Amino acid sequence: MDADLAGRGLTRLDQASVCAAGRSLAPIAFSETGGDLMVVAEGDASRIERNARAFVNGSSGWGMMALAPISAGQLHHCTVLDTVSRALALGRDSLAYGNTPAGFEEFAEASGGRILGGGRVVEVRRRPGPSQQGRPGFARGTVAVAEPDTGRTLRLEMENEYLLAVRDGEVTATTPDVLAVLDRRDGVPVACDQVRPGRDVVVLQLPAAPFWGHPHRRPTVAPRAYGFDCEARTLP
Template sequence: MRIGLPDVPALERGVSLLGSGGGGDTVTAAALLRNRLAAGHPMAVIPTPELAADAQVVPIGVIGAAAVFAEKLPSGAEFGAAVAAIERWTGRVADAVISIEVGGLNGVLPLVAAGQLGLAGVDADLSGRGVPRLDQLSVAAAGSGLAPAVLAEPGGQVLVLAEGTPAEVERSARAFLASSGGWAVLALAPIPAGQLPDCAILDTVSAALSLGRRALAVGERPGAEELAAATGGQVLGLGRVVEVSRRPGPREHGRTGFARGSVTVRDHRTRSLLRLEMENEYLLAMRDGEPVASTPDVLAVLDRRTGVPIPCDVVRQGVEVTVLRLPAAEFWTDPRRLPVLEPRAFGIDCDPILLGVPR
């Protein structure tokens, strides 16, 4: 699959929807991709079955504070430094790269990096949506672990995390980010392409592009039900944001975790109150106190006039919104993996409520 300039708006819309309110600045990421394509550099994404089984695929992506990333743009050397370091450490040469997360800016930036590095980009990722923690990536959920892992930050520091459980890698990475530039490029050990069906979510770049095309095809002022039908989702609410509450997250190991919050929407159709619990992403929807949708389904808050997704960190009181639910990737509905992204994984005492899955 080739990606050209006309595809960028649809890809950006698709990955922003899959971010579930998180995932970082897709507009900046799309601009970087657009600049590369405009300069005459072709962009191709290869389906997993077309790779040799022993092809070495390196997972890459940006982690850290999205706001800092937008203010402190990459030089272009970070991805190369991270991939080179993981190659040296493992003794294996990368043949291709795969994104750690299709939701948000990591649905786009690894494609830019693939072109810069002269490597193939793979039509798959390690999340199928936006996820907040490294220990929630699909490789960790499949039992493959994360170490060794490399972090390359914009100031030039490169850190190798040689060993550790997924939770330990997550904690060490956050500590590094707090003491460096606020964001870094992550590279994980190469995965043989033949193993990707067991530990990755396949065809997600093409799925994000298709999702974005269908969402944009509804028009500039999309109706809620038309948008849901086009994207294969469900309308949870349609109305005005009447309250946004933000608070510190739970403390873990003596350190404050990700910030928490909630968004309350008064539904114009039913006069009910729809409350969304959020962390880095929207996690749970409750209608008049009754849970109606949850992670790992994708919960998206869209500007009612334009259909543009509104991230958790910028949603505000007074805006008119459509709240949409999109189905989770099948990888996460497997009972063996569901606990990694269900509400209780975020400290919310609620069973998962998934689209199309009986309660």
């Protein structure tokens, strides 16, 4: 199926599109490399998320998950459509435009996004976050990028994914749009757990999947869902 349950990187199971659409995650099954199996027959999404994380943290650190089947007729209600084709298109555009300054601009334009800024990563601070995000498994922190053209600093807030971009105290871009950090030398994405001081990067804002624009679904992945007290700043 050309669809998935996210359309972007998500931090928690209870943020999956099926939850945003009002469906239950249960029944759901988890297994890990040692052969242990956990099946959850019922329960709210936040409890399933906590149990799943405890299961994985207490075993090998990773595992597999299987959700209840979704009928083809229900896909457009509870999944993010066209995600596979969109990912392939992003890959083709990235290869086509290359990693020159003009290439990054063309790639952002072709993807319906924009370049937020870029420069040298001067600081990476990792820390536990508030409430439920302050537990093991949530890579929260801040990345500071010094912009040589303006002399300003672009700050990125992250929690397993890049969530907010702030410049001079003003929030300029947020989830549910996708904030992507690319290595300026080769255009390869730099994940939150890979970003380090000294890397020369370009920061892009790409539009969220239309699924997350619905007013009833948007709060699931809006800044306040991660503990940030601000409104979403997304592309038109």
